[in-house]
Amino acid sequence: MIGSLAALLLFQLAGEIIVRLTGAPLPGPVLGMILLFLALAVRGRTPQVFADTSRGLLNYLALLFVPAGVGIISHLARVADEWLAITVTLVASTALAVVVTAFTLRALTRKGQS
Amino acid sequence: MxxxxxxxxxxxxxxxxxxxxxxxxxxxxxxxxxxxxxxxxxxxxxxxxxxxxxxxxxxxxxxxxxxxxxxxxxxLLGPATVALAVPLAAQAAELRRYWLPITVALTAGSITAVASAMAIGWALGLDSQTLLSMLPKSVTTPIAMGVAEQIGGLPSLTAVLVILTGITGAVIGIPLLRLLGLHDPVAKGFAMGVAAHGIGTARAFEHSERAGAYSGLGMGLNGALTALLVPLLVWLFGL
Known part of the structure; x- marks a missing residue:
């Protein structure tokens, strides 16, 4: 498990370093994810311990957003002023994005199958 | 005492x-x-x-x-983002098969997420700084905050709007698609990841392992695409 955690952190570190070296407009952890994906794809199989550790971390993915979310406390005045427009924009735009993405993907994968 | x-x-x-x-x-x-x-x-x-x-x-x-x-x-958000590669790698064979539909759906969804927020927010008269902070709302917090800073928004407000978007997507995403008659776990999961990043992905994993894996994929890809798209759109529309 320690080995798996170390591997995750090393891939993140590699991502952060490459982003800083190349100035790629991409966060380090996302590049780390892409690198790990490529490594696993080349290797062909994910070691069980590694899969378990990752699964354990991903089980609590939602919790990891709480500290940043509490940051709303610094913007309560702005949010109070514009809450209605913010809410309508967020909800409508998110709904549109979900629907457009899901139906585009389904339309194209169905065509490919038949 | x-x-x-x-x-x-x-x-x-x-x-x-x-x-x-x-x-x-x-x-x-x-x-x-x-x-x-x-x-x-x-x-x-x-x-x-x-x-x-x-x-x-x-x-x-x-x-x-x-x-x-x-x-x-x-x-822990950092290593957790990296860990998303694991469920993704388990779907590697399907990814190779669906790379074209995935690329098209990602592009359509990503543009929809940014452009609709821009249009609706502008029409409703949002303050320009609030609007700029909102544009990268569909991607995971660390990416969104970086983009907001780059285009002159408020990164800490962006963090909150990102969370709210994630929650909105997690709450309405799957019921809305079910209502519209879409039941395919792959399309559902991918859309949740594109529109609602990690919180949508956490919700997609509750639905099924497969939906979760595709959600993680959508989140990762859209993070990269939005980081390129938002500055471009802001420049085009001169916000």
Whole structure:
């Protein structure tokens, strides 16, 4: 498990370093994810311990957003002023994005199958 | 009484209190969510944020003091993002098969997420700084904050709008698609990841492992695409 955690952190570190070296407009952890994906794809199989550790971390993915979310406390005045427009924009735009993405993907994968 | 004061002074100075409290509040929120049959509006992230904001307000604690403790949780977002590669790798064969539909759906969804926020927010007369902070709302917090900073938004407001978008997507995404007659776990999961990043992905994993894996993929790809797209659109429309 320690080995798996170390591997995750090393891939993140590699991502952060490459982003800083190349100035790629991409966060380090996302590049780390892409690198790990490529490594696993080349290797062909994910070691069980590694899969378990990752699964354990991903089980609590939602919790990891709480500290940043509490940051709303610094913007309560702005949010109070514009809450209605913010809410309508967020909800409508998110709904549109979900629907457009899901139906585009389904339309194209169905065509490919038949 | 004096001893109590001394204990409080000690507690206030260590990160322990806010770290422990964040975990306790989230644990409770999760229990409530499960007990009440996973009712969407009781999303554990939403409930935890509301409860913690109230606690900070009541005790007059500045956010920076809170974050000193909570940063240990926040830090894990990095390795957790990397870990998303694992469920993704399990779907590698399907990915190779569907790379074209995935690329097209990603591009359509990503442009929809940014352009619709831009158009609706502008039409509703949002303050320009609020609007700029909102554009990268569909991608994971660290990416969105970087983009907001680059285009002149408020990164900490963006962090909150990102969370709210994630919660919105997690709450309405799957029911909305079901209502429209879409049941394919791949399309559902991918759309949740594109529109609602990690919180949508957490919700997609509750639905099924396969939906979760595709959600993680959508989140990762859209993070990269939005980082390129938002500055371009802002430049095009001269915001």
């Amino acid at each position: 004096e001893r109590l004061t001394r204990i409080w002074v000690y507690i206030e100075e260590t990160p322990l209190l806010w770290l422990a409290l964040t975990l306790c509040v989230f644990w409770l929120a999760q229990q409530i969510y499960k007990r009440l049959g996973s009712f969407a509006l009781l999303n554990p992230v939403l409930v935890s944020v509301v409860v913690l904001v109230i606690i900070l307000k009541v005790t007059g604690t500045p956010y920076s003091d809170y974050f000193d403790g909570a940063q240990f949780i926040h830090f």
